[in-house]
Amino acid sequence: MSARVLETRELLEEATAWAQVAEAEAFEADRNARFSEALIASFRQKGLHRLLRPRRYGGLGLRPRPFMEFIRRVAYHNVAAAWxxxxxxxxxxxxxxxxxxxxRRIFESDALVVDVFTPLGQVEPxxxxxxxxxxxxxxxxxxYADWIGLGAMVPLDGGPPQPCLMAIPVSxxxxxxxWDTLGLRPTGSHGIRCQGVYVPREMILPLIPVVSTGKPVGGEYDEEEPLYRAPFxxxxxxxxxxxxxxxxxxLVEMFAERTRNRMRIYQLGAKEAENASGIRSMAEVHLKLETLRALYDRYVAQLEAWVEEGRSVVEDVERERMFILRAAVARxxxxxxxxILTTLGGTAVYKGDKVELFVRDLLTVACHTTHLYEDALQGYGKxxxxLGAHPLW
Incomplete structure (x- = not known):
């Protein structure tokens, strides 16, 4: 996929086609704790890893809304693939x-990039x-990646240690x-170990200046790129x-279908769709889904507004509002x-059932540190x- 204007419709068609293949191998990937090489290779061949890359480096420079809709569409078919x-x-x-x-070094390689932000590394000058x-x-x-950014506290330019990402080849x-977990198993989110890998200065990203300014290190960037026009x-x-x-x-779609077709054996064969419990549950899960959609829309709208204005720096309360919106959607x-799982009962708990798989994946999504609900409440409330804010999210 070359650096060109991409219509949202075309992007969603690409998302659907790729995600349907991921859905077809979902249970095998869940067992193996990895997607197939062919699936990831097709993602790269389609150029989908370049969606946000600045155009000067061969990317498409997408704005937030089409990118988020792309991820949303993939997740409809397979949450781990969307990850x-x-x-x-x-x-x-x-x-x-x-x-x-x-x-230039990483983008010219056109390889897949991964990272672990947590600053656990030890460095020696x-x-x-x-x-x-x-x-x-x-x-x-x-x-399936060739590059990885690893977090460490680095004393750059003779100053005190500061959190940085250090980019090195996965080789x-x-x-x-x-990676043997409850959900998101096909993401293959394994551990990393390295010893004495040399990292030159140009491969080190200091996070505090980037978060506080929203601008790249060393200049040489297009101010119109969406990545540089919103808080990092x-x-x-x-x-x-x-x-x-x-x-x-x-999940809500699957719940609705099963509710319409469900017979309650221990209620003398009553149709769940005609039971008060089934009717009430149908309304409640759809109302909760509408709430999630509204929170999501607020997040998208704010990002788009910032990009339009070119606001790469915002007040703590604005940043923490985004934190609590993310956390509220995940939670x-x-x-x-x-x-949905507990309402559907025993028929939805077997391995090989899509409800069971989606439930495990969504529970695991909610565990990610960048949108832990209690942390978000603390940050937003402060x-x-x-009284301050969360130091990073």
């Missing part, structure tokens, strides 16, 4: 903030760069295959409400999934009261 369909393009976002030489060692978890998509790390973290994390909502929409989708 990777979100992560591969969005990880190119931080690449776009590296020093110019680092950007060497020349103009550093030697990186350490262990990390949750490297989603690493099995220089050890993949620790420890709300933009970087925009896929989470999209994939939570897409999965919830599919709401997980609660909706739990309600910002509203003028």
């Amino acid at each position: 990777l369909a979100y992560f591969y393009p969005i990880h190119e976002a931080w690449v776009a903030f590296l020093p110019p030489e680092g950007r 060497e020349g103009e760069g550093f030697r990186l060692s350490g262990e990390w978890k949750f490297a989603s998509g690493v099995l 220089q790390v050890e993949i620790v295959e420890n 973290m709300p933009m970087f994390l925009m896929g989470f409400p999209a994939l939570a909502l897409g999965g919830a929409e599919r 709401g989708a997980a609660e909706l999934a739990t309600q 910002s509203l009261l003028g």
